Amino acid sequence: xxxxxxxxxxxxxxxxxxxxxDVRQAxxxxxxxxxxxxxxxxxxxxxxALKPGEADAVLCDLPNSGEPEECEQLYxxxxxxxxxxxxxxxxx
Numbered sequence: 001x002x003x004x005x006x007x008x009x010x011x012x013x014x015x016x017x018x019x020x021x022d023v024r025q026a027x028x029x030x031x032x033x034x035x036x037x038x039x040x041x042x043x044x045x046x047x048x049a050l051k052p053g054e055a056d057a058v059l060c061d062l063p064n065s066g067e068p069e070e071c072e073q074l075y076x077x078x079x080x081x082x083x084x085x086x087x088x089x090x091x092x
Contacts, residue, residue, distance in 0.1 A: 046077035050085040057091040058082040
């Protein structure tokens with residue numbers, strides 16, 4: 001929630017839609033308190049409920065600990081999904 005809130009503060013215009021995911025339900029509850037209009041759900045970022053080319057930006061706060069092979073697989077899925085949902089001039 002904090003990273004998303006900071007990013008929204010730096011974005012040049014008010015977004016029409018904010019979608020967020022976290023693997024931790026507690027983090028989503030905290031985010032919902034500060035970003036009441038955001039669409040939040042449990043997930044690891046590897047599968048977003050967005051159409052191809054629908055997003056102007058994707059913000060990722062990926063884990064930097066854990067099993068290296070699992071992290072590498074997660075990073076690969078998240079970057080692939082970001083590439084799928086970003087518009088041609090989108091920001092990652």
